Amino acid sequence: MTHRFQSVTHEDVAAFRAILGEANVIFADPDRLAPYGTDESGHGHAASPEVVVKPQTAQGVGLVLAHCNRQRIPVTARGAGSGLAGGAIPLFGGVVVSFEKMSSILEIDTENLVAVVEPGVVTNDLCRRVAEHGLFYAGYPMSVESSFIGGNIACNAGGAKVIKYGATAAHVLGLEVVLASGEILQLGGKRRKDSSGYSLLRLMVGSEGTLGLITQATLRLIPQPGPTADLLVPFASTEDAVAAVPRAIMASTSMPSAVEFMDKLSMDHAMAYTGNHIALADEAEAFLIIQIEASSKDMLLDAYRPAGEACMEAGALDVFVADNPWASEKIWSIRRNCLEALRGIDPTVEGGDFVVPSTKIPAMMAFVRELSVAYR
Ligand SMILES: Cc1cc2nc3c(=O)[nH]c(=O)nc-3n(C[C@H](O)[C@H](O)[C@H](O)COP(=O)(O)OP(=O)(O)OC[C@H]3O[C@@H](n4cnc5c(N)ncnc54)[C@H](O)[C@@H]3O)c2cc1C
Incomplete structure (x- = not known):
């Protein structure tokens, strides 16, 4: 396949290591790169990334994306790799940005009834944590035990409870998103109504990492339903x-x-x-x-x-x-x-x-x- 992307060079890898630290960059190690080349789409769909980076902050994501954008290196975002459509497979090689190290639940705000989370939080971990406060996060894809919140948002995942509570988009009140330029956007926030202007927030949900990478999400919580x-x-x-x-x-x-x-x-x-x-x-x-x-x-x-x-x-x-x-x-x-x-x-x-x-x-x-x- 011919394409207009550039391959990753040793200089690029040095730049990623300078930004994120040695331990957060995998390069020239086929055994450790291989798991980042597939997801659950089956049929043996796979493509090896040249580099995997594991940022821990939005700023780190921004610097990596800006570098890749300048050098025309393709970037693929990755959550837990449980997607069924191949979205996390790095078809053009390049860099996989794995969100596995951005896995903190930053806040459970019991007054505004929201949770603020990093994208690498496992969906079920959030469900369990908010339940301790008598609250409920209604996103529930069948991959709830393995998928990440960031992946759910990027796919607008549905699941068993969609009929009553809606797909993931219904639960996203705010996002922090890093654009290809490295710019960090804040969309929406801890408010239930936000109806003026175009909804960039809604545009990002379901965009599978093609418009920007999600580095933080503010999610709607509701009281825990009864038995x-x-x-x-x-x-x-x-x-x-x-x-x-x-x-x-x-x-x-x-x-x-x-x-x-x-x-x-x-x-x-x-x-x-x-x-x-x-x-x-x-x-x-x-x-x-x-x-x-x-x-x-x-x-x-x-x-x-x-x-x-x-x-x-x-x-x-x-x-x-x-x-x-x-x-x-x-x-x-x-x-x-x-x-x-x-x-x-x-x-x-x-x-x-x-x-x-x-x-x-x-x-x-x-x-x-x-x-x-x-x-x-
Ligand atoms: C057993 C099983 C059951 C499932 N059940 C359901 C279901 O009931 N309903 C449903 O809708 N889906 C279901 N799925 C598919 C579902 O969409 C995914 O499991 C989940 O939403 C993907 O999350 P993930 O973290 O694994 O994302 P990944 O597979 O890693 O990535 C999915 C997509 O999101 C992008 N992405 C990941 N993280 C980010 C980020 N931080 N910023 C931007 N883009 C990002 C990736 O590039 C990719 O395009 C199921 C899958 C399995 C294996």
Whole structure:
């Protein structure tokens, strides 16, 4: 492939070491560079970076970017490398800026209900820390245990709780971003309303490191929701499962915090992979996982019963209720491990999302089945 970028020279490496310190620059060490050349997009997608840098401050990021910009060296940002679209793979070589050393939760502001974090904070670590203050961070991609907040923002990650709380963009109130020139921008901040002018903040969310590198984020927190129940609902057909979704939502007293669909193939493999088995798995063709929140334990039954009844009226084979953390985790570990389970059978499985209106899911699943028969 021809391109207009320059390769990294020994002078460039010396400049990076002068900016960041010897220990924060990896060069000419294939074994240590290799892990920064892939992500979870699968199919053996990989490209080795020439250098990996691990800045610890926005100023360090700025000096590295300004140098690369002057020398026309390509730069790829990297969070935890859990992305499914290859965004963290340094296709043109050059420099990978890894945010693994910018991993501090700088502030949990219980008055303004925000958290200020560096981009390398693992999503679940933030969730746990704010929970200690009775607060909740509603971003919840299925990679929550490994992905970084910076990566979530750069991908505008969705996840199980999108239906109620929205994708990551809904939780980002402010960003510190370093541009290719090295300039450091402050966008938004600790305020809930910010509607004047163009939203550069919103433009940055989901831009996958192409417009600037995120070095700090101010995130919206909300009070910790009350106890939850998870309904695992098997159906004899995809059509029945899909038709049950609006009925279960409308029957619920508040919006379910998660509604997930799983087909039989994914369920079978994820059950085998996790060792968690559920009843009626043989008879069912499709499954819904519906999570309902209640204001207190006493209210939980009243909160989830209408959704369960609506599912039964819509043709569910049964409704299994998980109303304690152990039982809930059993269900969610099946859902979270779908991709790994399928890759256990075939490592080339592509792990991407495709999105259709929910009414189109039966037609989409029929098409997927046709493809899987044709290419078996
Ligand atoms: C098992 C599994 C489940 C998943 N579930 C979901 C899901 O439910 N919903 C969903 O939306 N996604 C999901 N994903 C993909 C998801 O988008 C990523 O897991 C996550 O958001 C990426 O974070 P990361 O830190 O790993 O970023 P990386 O993969 O390292 O990077 C992702 C992109 O962000 C850029 N980037 C990273 N950090 C920065 C930064 N500080 N500044 C600028 N750009 C940056 C990178 O250049 C790249 O383009 C899943 C992935 C896996 C493996």
